[in-house]
Amino acid sequence: MVQKLTQEERDRHLPALLQAGWQLVDGRDAVKRTFVFKDFNEAFGFMARIALRADKVDHHPEWFNVYNRVEITWSTHDCQGLSQRDLDMIQFCNQVAAPYTP
Numbered sequence: 001m002v003q004k005l006t007q008e009e010r011d012r013h014l015p016a017l018l019q020a021g022w023q024l025v026d027g028r029d030a031v032k033r034t035f036v037f038k039d040f041n042e043a044f045g046f047m048a049r050i051a052l053r054a055d056k057v058d059h060h061p062e063w064f065n066v067y068n069r070v071e072i073t074w075s076t077h078d079c080q081g082l083s084q085r086d087l088d089m090i091q092f093c094n095q096v097a098a099p100y101t102p
């Protein structure tokens with residue numbers, strides 16, 4: 001069973017995420033960020049890399065795409081909140097998008 005982050009883990013990790021453009025989602029324990037790319041080709045390239053990693057680690061995004069914009073939400077359904085699995089995917093998203101976003 002996946003464990004929710006402890007308060008100590010949240011205090012340690014959430015400030016850097018918020019600083020990097022992630023936001024807490026209203027009404028549930030989740031975080032989201034909107035990534036803006038040059039065009040659809042770049043946005044879909046990002047999504048493809050996230051999708052392949054998600055498949056490999058069995059942890060999947062909630063996301064919404066319009067042309068060059070991808071809004072991505074992470075939360076762990078199995079524990080109904082944020083877990084280490086979300087932090088790992090958030091870090092991967094930041095890393096993949098870094099060359100394309102300010």
Ligand SMILES: C[C@H](O)[C@H](O)[C@H]1CNC2=NC(N)=NC(=O)C2=N1
Pocket residue numbers: 058059060061074075076077078079
């Ligand atoms: C059975 C399977 O391992 C689970 O349903 C996985 C799949 N992908 C998942 N993705 C996310 N975001 N949260 C989960 O709890 C989750 N659980």
